Amino acid sequence: MAKIKLAKSKVEKLVEICKSFDNKGSELINVLHKAQETFGYLPAEVQETIARELNVSVAHVYGVVTFYSFFSMVPKGEFPISICMGTACYVRGAEKVLEEFKRQLNVPVGETTEDGKFSISCLRCVGACGLAPVVTVGERVYGRVSAGDVADIIKEYQK
């Protein structure tokens, strides 16, 4: 296992999470869910610690983390932006909206701006197809978004 670079309190929290699932290797996905909920993302050190606690290989943990798009190894931004790529949103121009966010923030999908403010991700259907295309920023939902609205949305959070 790698040298743990996490703060002691974080390691303790992880140990506690693993323990709440009886340190069972078969509970790996649940443990990862909880860990991501706690830390916001799953950096290598967190995966190393979980592997050690559950007595599974780090390669296995990493395999699971990279298989599910829900799990992320990069911290999300302070304001996580999600663009819906479900069928309804897609046919009504979600891709152009996504391209505009990528262009204006200068980050690809799945990454976070250097100042840590914004991250971009895609999701599949938020159940608001009548508002397509839909964008969410944190908990807030924006409907009928066009590429022209992107600058205004970003501006709201840059204050």
Added chain:
Amino acid sequence: MEKMIKLIIDKKQVEVPQGTTILEAAKGIGIDIPTLCYMNLGDMGIEHNPGGCRICVVEVEGRRNLAPSCNTKCGDGMVINTHNIRVLNARKTVMELMLSDHPFDCLVCAKSGNCDLQSMAQQLGVRELHYKGEQSTYKVDYSPSIIRDMDKCIMCRRCETMCNEVQTVGALSAVNRGFQSVVAPAFEMDLEKSVCTYCGQCVAVCPTGALTEKDHTNQLIRDLADAKKTVVVQTAPAVRAALGEEFGMEPGTLVTGKMVAALRQLGFDSVFDTDFAADLTIMEEGTELLDRLKKHLDGDKNVKLPILTSCCPAWVNFFEHHFPDMKEIPSTARSPQQMFGPIAKNYLAKEMGIKREDMIVVSIMPCLAKKYECQRDEFKVDGDPDVNYSITTRELANLIKQANMDFKTLPDEEFDNPMGESTGAGVIFGTTGGVIEAAARTAYEVYTGKTLEKVDFEALRGMEGIRSATVDFDGLPLNIGIAHGLGNARKLLEDIRDGKSHYHAIEIMACPGGCIGGGGQPLHHGDSSILKKRAAALYREDAGKAIRKSHENPYIIKLYEEFLGKPCGELSHKLLHTHYFDKSNDIEIE
């Protein structure tokens, strides 16, 4: 009574026990359904049938989709077609799709001629490729022993089964998904930074050129051509029991004499035997065992038992990574390869009147981890390795072919002396159980002061993954454990850690079967009967030797008299012993 099931395969009635796969049922009536990702390591109880490649599909009448025969169980009344036009076209399409993301460098690929993908494409009659798609472009990962070229990976995941289930090393896992999925170490780091032990079992089962050994043959050809260098070679015991297979000889054919002749013709200045160093290992390791045993019997609480053998470099890597808290238990004796090196460069070089730096020591090994072992810093003097590099049995076979030798007709020749003389005890180092049997032969006589009448310890032999036996040392019952395959080794180690072990000494070899099943041997494609034949060959060579106990090797006796002094003495400790490292903190995260 297990329930029997009746079905029809290719118009033939067949009855099989419930739970039998279509693939097995077909095999039973002489129908050989082609497979690619499938792997069956019968004796190890490992069947790898992820059904991932889809080459083994068959038509089950009444089902909408074709079924992978390797992991579809037979059902009562099933009617199965294994080679109608629908099935044949599907197989071909699957193969073409696989090849659409495979490099076309077969002519220069290390695996060419021994590649399952290549031969399956031939078998399926693929003559045209209809699909042009995206191609993977991974960085080639060069470690000291193993090269990973993931552009050639077909995701059969056999390597994962070997690494995780058989060896329990956990270096590899499938990562990412869809087109991006690939088998890789954690965080897609280089293998060298992972927990890989270099046992090479992944290489031994890889169906393509995705996993191959680091090839040292070009370096060797250059060194042999250099007139300023004296190039000496040592050959591990397991090599002579398998090399012949590369030349179409029956598994289990001993080719010791032909191998020596071939090495001489290749241009080595001296052809020696690692078995000589194996005898030396027994002197050192056996002495250490008896010393620890005596102290233990005298009630010394600081002495740790069992003592574990330390000949196997993949095993050493394994405990350094996974059981560093127990690194004081294995013997400090170096492996035979690494005992040969310093004796050659410090003693033989002087005898031959040459300088250390002008001597190149090469080893022929059944092993990939030996390549890494040569490079370990503690086995170098001012940057000069005691053993410069090792080549595998497979690499040697290629060299012999390149040198235009008709191996089968070579006359038998003898090893050179002094470091070519070995006893039967040194020979059996190449198979599981052999090292501890060799140690028992010498330790018995030294401990009891009596002559051992029956040198064959049959109880220590066999192919079971974990074996134990009690050897009577003239009233002292010595409990001996044996494990081969790192998964089995792990079980014994966990018992020791939990205080449940009752052994005095344990022999561990990383590869199933021991060195005869090493990652550098001719590929046995999971056929364990080949391993048994190789082991039998070594026991045959042992039985035919005039001297069968290491401490009776006249050149070993002379070496101690003239140079080393006594076993585990000061010079021995400097040249023939080592220490181990805690590598559990070794992984770097980038």
